[in-house]
Amino acid sequence: MSTISTTGKLDGKVAVITGATSGMALAGAKLFVDEGAHVFITGRHPDAVDEAVRQIGRNVTGVQADSADLDDLDRLFETVKQKKGAIDVLWASAGGGEQGSLGEITEKQFDAAFALNARGTLFTVQKALPLFNDGGSIFMTGSNASLRGYPDWSVYAASKAVLPAYARVWVAELRDRRIRVNVLTPGQIATPMMMAALPAELKSQFESVIPRREMGSPEEIASVALFLASDDSSYINGLEVVADGGSTVI
Template identity: 55%
Template structure:
């Protein structure tokens, strides 16, 4: 029997990168997945890549009406939920002196507000004993230059894993933070402007990773599958680093 056989999962930001890789793996492990993405064309392409046992729901996690529509779709099609992977979010390099209100609001709206209300609005559908996975980052404990607003959002995410574990303990719902290191995704490429800058950034990041390479999105997906499954039945409130050692030494 596959480890997620018969489970129903929501993965926000499932149209690319870590979210898409996790959706593919969850389906391979027997789950039915609902994925979200802001851009309909990319979402449709992701659904086609996954191929089966998937529903795409276009929307922005920072828009509460979009979240309501997502969970109304889940309720209409499946009735209940077993897994939520609050994955959607993003960031950009902005040094302290250049931070604008727009940058601050955009980053906190997607990474914090969107995550809070994704989980809150999922609660009525989540079965007791379900798994909630929050996509954090090694930046929650690292002092990355020109990345302060993004890093602060991920520190908040790590805190939510602790506090929501306490909030949901009566329902035996497990809440864990998954903290990737540098992963080869489109989001990483989008942090800088030119191919040359991209290669320089990747070379710098690799130099900080004991395993000597960037991570692959499926390596994050495998850990998300562990946290979603009964294999992690006694794991809750943790921050699980999947970073090639880069935040550990």
């Protein structure tokens, strides 16, 4: 008599997802748990972390942490060490940035974007490494803003453009440990936060450049994240995986 396997793609794995209190990373955390992982999530605001933990429901540990703050990162990985002892998957997803036209960009905008997206991502990965199991998967959230010339987004785009460079170098540095490093680059995604703030005119503008004329969903990005986290992507290494519905190729 045949049996149906109920094995999840991340059974027994420990995953850390930064910036996972909403949107794509929260959808990913839910999916990772459904696929058998224990997930550590972070966010800047304690109430948001608690709410995300409530939504995920099981096999999750929430840690209030700002990825631009190295002390917070130390506390995050000390929590992981104490509770689970090791990491199999790291999704460095925390990031953000503001619009700013050339001629009006401030030092504060520049420093904030690079502190979180470039510096924070680097130290998130570096501080995770002592806990990382050989053969694990690291991936970072990029942005298709770094692939096209969107007006007013030069600082944000530049701070995200460093991530594929990190991945290429880290692949070489980590090859003896068989740890894979990739970049997940989404396009225009209809996260609850974006949809609440997005004027109808801008939403239409976003959709006009997507071949299917419809923004992506957080769950669609979560599926790509699961692919990168799992053994399904065992031969994918050092790549920028673009999930933007084709908006950067037409």
